[in-house]
Amino acid sequence: MPASKDMPSTIKRSPKKAQETYAKTHDSAVEEYGEGERAHRTAFASLKHSFEKSGDHWEPKEKKGPSDAKAAGGRDTKARTAGGVDANASKQHLLEQARKLQISGRSRMTKSELVDAIEKANASSTRKARGK
Template sequence: MEEASPSDPQAEGGVETSRPTAGGVDANASKEHLYEIAQELDVPGRSTMDKDELVEAIEKANDRESRRAREAG
């Protein structure tokens, strides 16, 4: 059975670290998986993005959705 691991260096270090996080995006996921998520979120330009760009774009899309939900509710 595969062991769960933190999604980024910040999560690995816990609350006492100050490294940037991936905003809840699993930065260890495969590029293909990240692309599928970006596709679901309708991220523009996703087909030309590398893995790090996909993580950042998904994080931004998630932030936008969270902001919309807060404003609506």
Template sequence: MPGREDLPATLLRSPRKAQDTWVAAHDSALDTYGPGRRAQQTAFAAVKHSFEKVGDHWEPKQQRGPSDDQAAGGARQRERPTHGGVDARASRAHLYERAQQLGIHGRSRMSKAELVDALEKASHRETARARA
């Protein structure tokens, strides 16, 4: 399976189900679109429906569904910014719990949008730290 060989590091640190989801979607996208960025984007979109990025890995979401407006719009929609695997459609309480888990300071005063941004930045930092 080509997808197993191309598995991103964040997914190597994630549950097997997240890895299997990525591999199945990636391999299917390779058959449909050929090699390249689109196959990777399709695979991550599939992962984001069931998992959310927490720090340097992916964890199961409480409720399955799109993580942001881009994922909800489908293939024919214009590109919108994504949030790096953060479940931007989750409740503020859930985002606050994730911020607490990652030790984000000032989280109690943050709006939902600010929590999403802070979680995205924290995930990028954790992923960079894990690569080093």
């Protein structure tokens, strides 16, 4: 099934380049692995290399590369994913993301706490957008 028909809503609300990245990778992964979870995981991994989740959509990252320890370590790593948050970004960037998402107490948070708070705020924004 072409990815454009089964694209997650967060990607549908994202820039065209993000949609194209996801769709192209997904369709290629379906050819390689067949339809299913592995194709979707592969497409998200590709998307997270160039985009980061911001609220209920994806935005281009300042710098391409792995977004978290899971992406850097590959499929067999035991590291946790950051759910689309660019955990490898600078603390300043994370503070700006937290400000955009109106996360209170952000100035006193550590980098790890910012990543967790942004991930939680993104999930909340996505739930609200899907409920509309």
